[in-house]
Amino acid sequence: MPPNFDFVDWWNKESHRGTPVVVKMENPNWSMLELESPKTPFANSEKDKGKNAKQLTWVLLLKAHRAAGCLAWMALGLWTVLNAIKKRLILRQGVAPQSDKPHKGKLYKFITGFLTFAVCMLVFEIAAHLMGWHFSRPQFHMPNSLSLQGLLQTVYQTWVFVRLKYIAPPLQMLADGCIVLFLIQSADRVILCLGCAWIKIKDLKPIPKVASLESDDAENPDAGYPMVLLQIPMCNEREVYEQSISAVCQIEWPRHRMLVQVLDDSDDEDTQMLIKAEVQKWHMKGVNIVYRHRVIRTGYKAGNLKSAMNVDYVKDYEFVTIFDADFQPKSDFLKRTIPHFRDQPELALVQSRWTFVNRDENLLTRLQNINLSFHFEVEQQVNGIFINFFGFNGTAGVWRIKALEDSGGWLERTTVEDMDVAVRAHLKGWKFVFLNDVECLCELPESYETYRKQQHRWHSGPMQLFRLCLPDIITSKISIWKKGNLIFLFFLLRKLILPFYSFTLFCIILPLTMFVPEAQLPAWVVCYIPAIMSFMNVFPAPKSFPFLVPYLLFENTMSVTKFNAMISGLFQMSSAYEWVVTKKSGRASETDLASLVEKETPQPPSIRHNRGTSESGLDVLARLQEQQPVAPVVVKKKVNRLYRKELALSFLLLTAAARSLLSAQGVHFYFLLFQGVSFLVVGLDLIGEQVS
Secondary structure (H helix, E strand, C coil), rough: CCCCCCCCHHHHEEEEECCCCECCCEEEECCCEECCCCCCCCHHHHHHHHHHHHHHHHHHHHHHHHHHHHHHHHHHHHHHHHHHHHHHHHHCEECCCCCCCCCHHHHHHHHHHHHHHHHHHHHHHHHHHCCCCCCCCCCCCCCCCHHHHHHHHHHHHHHHHHHHHHHHHHHHHHHHHHHHHHHHHHHHHHHHHHHHEEEEHHCCCCCCCCCCCCCCCCCCCCHCCCEEEEEECCCCCCCCCCHHHHHHCCCCCCCHHHHEEECCCCHHHHHHHHHHHHHHHHHHHCCCCEEEEECCCHHHHHHHCCCHHHHHHHHHHCCCECCCCCEECCCCCCHHHHHHHHCCEEEEEEEEEEEEEECCCCCHHHHHHHHHHHHHHHHHHHHHCCCCCCCCCCCCEEEEHHHHCCCCCCCCCCCHHHHHHHHHHCCCCEEEEEEEEEEEEEECCCCCHHHHHHHHHHHHHHHHHHHHHHHHHHHHCCCHHHHHHHHHHHHEEEHHHHHHHHHHHHHHHHHHHHHHCCCCHHHHHHHHHHHHHHHHHEEEHHHHHHHCCCHHHHHHHHHHHHHHHHCCCCCCCHHHHHHCCCCCCCCCHHHHHHHHHHCCCCCCHHHHHHHHCHHHHHHHHHHHHHHHHCCCCCCCEEEECCCCCHHHHHHHHHHHHHHHHHCCCHEEEEEHHHHHHHHHHHCCCCCCEEEE
């Protein structure tokens, strides 16, 4: 009989008990997987049990190793924070020098006063706890003896009585009011997310009525392309001017039907010469481009745009597109936005989505990416689809010039000129379209100082605008529900109520309830609802889920800046009119663009150029260096800033966390502890890039 080469028969004849194998996956999200070979009926169960016990021991050791690594990571983070406290707060090493008479606002004085009260009360509460002074029904009475202990006991008893009768009731009412606002804002967030989900399910998106703008006339195929004005406002944008001008000049559009305006407000002469040279370079390559510089620089960006729109040749153009100095539009930007205006005379604005070339640069940029992804994909898209209105983002958008003029043009009355013109256009009955699939590359602030100034302007400006626009909204001819949307949702709920309750509830009321335990905040307010809201915020950016907890803590940390800005704008304080140009780093280089843009539309040879180089700019720099004497190179040491309000709030929350231990409040303790550490990290300038 020939031998049987059947594998199954051979395997059954042989005794292959095998050894179980434990496969450890590199990804920590995967679990342990145990693979065992088939056992024969004659297998030794005792040996198998011994091997399984050894494998279980190894699994437990691996888990213990992972836990030890996590503890070591946490210990390293704690050591870093403690070392930063020693260097920056005690030794003052690497800290930017403070002015002799630093400006201390009323909010900072209030926080420091609250902190002083909290520290004193913590010491007093600990002493009372050690003494066993607990009163179920405190009543005020004179001390029985004149001893120090009797006097202190009476003082503590009086304090308990006063907080129970006079402090706890109004504090609880304020807490309940903030909880109601919190729930209303959370409901608005849920409705927005449901609207976004409905858009995804139904695949709702604006579709232009015409796919192409080319004319049927064979002799003049460009007749269907409207005249478009492209504006690049900038001010001392030495790091990004070149790549921005290069990207805009390479947009695919008939050369004779577009004009690029470089609106330079720079006060640095070297930067002006470099920008002029870049403009001249593209002019020599056949691009219709002009350079404009204002002698009198008033009104910031709004004044710059207003000046550019007042020139005579603007009347020949139908649309205007605005790109800030760090924005890099793709070559097909106009071909994907302008067609939406065809056969829609009531359409005023087409806004594209921002994408960020440096979103993974550091923790700060990752957290900003979460916030702005929700803003564009949820807020802007839902408002654009369902009500045809949203706030103009100031850049990467196309305006119908007729609508811009009908709305009053650019005004210099606020620091949010983009939102101002959008609201006025909405009151005139114009409609907006948001294109979530048309992206424009830009940069995120990489330092906390830059981000904080940007957020101050973004939250003080809307309150200025609300004061100015409220009479116009009430007397306008739009429908009642549109008025309600503008007043309640657009301004009050999302611009005023959100920073108010976020700061008041989690930074003032919560720590105060630790010292006034008669007033309480439920655990679902402190933990569960904020976690759900943060989860919904992270949903548009799935890759950011590991940063869910840092995002929640950082948003509460930013509430002090947003609250201060909101109050400043609402009451028209001097800081509400400050305009600081957001510092750029020039991250959007040719390499970054090539890695982010998957498909680049082929360009005509006449305009196919390198986005990242400028021979004319290098020539100007060389000439400047030859003309000027060689100066010694001064290397600036990187320094950090200390943020007083954040540090004071950090110590306040940590003090309240220590007090919560006496009341055995678990969730409240952990929230106060981690939130206090978050304020400490930000206050020591440990988040983001160091500021030179």
